Amino acid sequence: MTDLPSKGLRQLGLTLLTVAGGLLAAVLLLEILLRFLGPGHLYRSPDDMLATFDYRLGHGHYKPERHGEMLIPFGDLVAMDPNTRSTIAEPRWVRYHIDSTGFRNDSDYSGEKLLLVGDSFIAGSGSTQDDILSNQLKQNYGIPAYNLAFPGKLHSYVRYVQVFFQSHPSGPKVLMFFFEGNKFPLLKPGGASPAKPGSAGPSAFEITRKETQQSLKELLVYRYAFSFYHLLNKRLRPDAYPKVTVLKLEGPGNPYMGFLNEYVAVTKRASYNAGEEFPLMLSRIKDHLGGIFFIPTKFRVYYNLIAGEPRPPLPNAQWEYLQVVADRLEIRCVNLTGPLQEESRRLLPEGKLTFWKDDSHWNSYGVAVAAKAVEGFLREQ
Numbered sequence: 001m002t003d004l005p006s007k008g009l010r011q012l013g014l015t016l017l018t019v020a021g022g023l024l025a026a027v028l029l030l031e032i033l034l035r036f037l038g039p040g041h042l043y044r045s046p047d048d049m050l051a052t053f054d055y056r057l058g059h060g061h062y063k064p065e066r067h068g069e070m071l072i073p074f075g076d077l078v079a080m081d082p083n084t085r086s087t088i089a090e091p092r093w094v095r096y097h098i099d100s101t102g103f104r105n106d107s108d109y110s111g112e113k114l115l116l117v118g119d120s121f122i123a124g125s126g127s128t129q130d131d132i133l134s135n136q137l138k139q140n141y142g143i144p145a146y147n148l149a150f151p152g153k154l155h156s157y158v159r160y161v162q163v164f165f166q167s168h169p170s171g172p173k174v175l176m177f178f179f180e181g182n183k184f185p186l187l188k189p190g191g192a193s194p195a196k197p198g199s200a201g202p203s204a205f206e207i208t209r210k211e212t213q214q215s216l217k218e219l220l221v222y223r224y225a226f227s228f229y230h231l232l233n234k235r236l237r238p239d240a241y242p243k244v245t246v247l248k249l250e251g252p253g254n255p256y257m258g259f260l261n262e263y264v265a266v267t268k269r270a271s272y273n274a275g276e277e278f279p280l281m282l283s284r285i286k287d288h289l290g291g292i293f294f295i296p297t298k299f300r301v302y303y304n305l306i307a308g309e310p311r312p313p314l315p316n317a318q319w320e321y322l323q324v325v326a327d328r329l330e331i332r333c334v335n336l337t338g339p340l341q342e343e344s345r346r347l348l349p350e351g352k353l354t355f356w357k358d359d360s361h362w363n364s365y366g367v368a369v370a371a372k373a374v375e376g377f378l379r380e381q
Contacts, residue, residue, distance in 0.1 A: 075359025
């Protein structure tokens with residue numbers, strides 16, 4: 001096979017370089033234009049817009065020092081199943097304020113004696129800043145608390161605490177919140193063992209590579225392209241089974257409420273065991289833990305308020321497991337199921353709910369139940 005003449009190779013290389021440069025220039029110009037016009041309806045909620053990951057710290061958080069207001073057109077359940085929008089959507093304005101370390105607080109940590117660790121429930125997904133747990137504790141009970149919460153798994157909880165106490169060695173006691181729906185994953189056969197304390201983390205090169213990838217994914221050009229692909233893929237390949245079930249509640253007007261089918265299945269588990277990884281990770285921060293709180297699924301809370309025939313009692317697999325782990329670690333554990341069920345039953349005749357109809361998260365009334373439980377928990381110590 002004869003090689004191309006050197007002049008032809010140079011011409012080909014120049015052509016490819018010109019094309020690549022033109023494409024790069026076009027992408028940069030489009031990115032500038034999109035940023036000038038703003039994200040528009042690209043983001044449904046502050047979580048979608050502000051979530052990021054720090055590969056050096058090893059956990060996710062929100063983009064620091066961001067604040068503002070945003071209209072959430074609907075909750076996460078409608079986002080997963082748009083067909084439910086006309087039945088359960090609850091548009092609402094939310095205020096958000098992120099501190100300098102990337103957590104949802106009105107100001108930076110200033111010596112609060114209580115640290116709230118959890119996921120989107122404690123971060124306040126779907127709710128305005130005044131209604132999140134840390135602010136309700138301060139406003140309603142005079143209890144200063146710092147919100148160290150972000151959507152993540154148990155190992156992320158552990159990293160939040162470890163990183164925090166590196167800077168605040170004599171810091172506050174931690175109250176940790178576990179949501180039944182997604183904090184109790186099933187064991188995976190042959191899964192990797194959890195990393196040992198002190199084990200080497202990712203290399204500097206690996207961190208830089210991941211940070212570069214993340215920066216590219218945060219470009220509006222990428223986000224628009226990804227959103228278009230997601231919508232097109234969902235249109236061409238719809239889900240085989242619905243992700244959300246909408247049920248009618250007993251009460252004035254028989255309001256409809258959405259339930260995530262995945263969380264319904266978790267609620268109905270007859271038994272649960274996470275193996276040794278779960279207690280092992282908790283044991284690493286045991287000295288900082290002042291208490292553990294169990295947040296039930298919306299389906300568990302409203303199970304006996306759903307219209308229709310009486311149903312058999314639900315099992316309590318996740319709570320029973322968490323209680324055993326807490327007892328082993330000698331940590332006090334509180335189940336929020338009863339208080340949430342009681343308040344939900346009390347409010348329903350008034351047309352009020354403790355969870356958003358269109359979301360898997362609790363609203364201000366549900367958060368108020370948790371705030372009251374925390375206040376009682378602290379008073380009994």
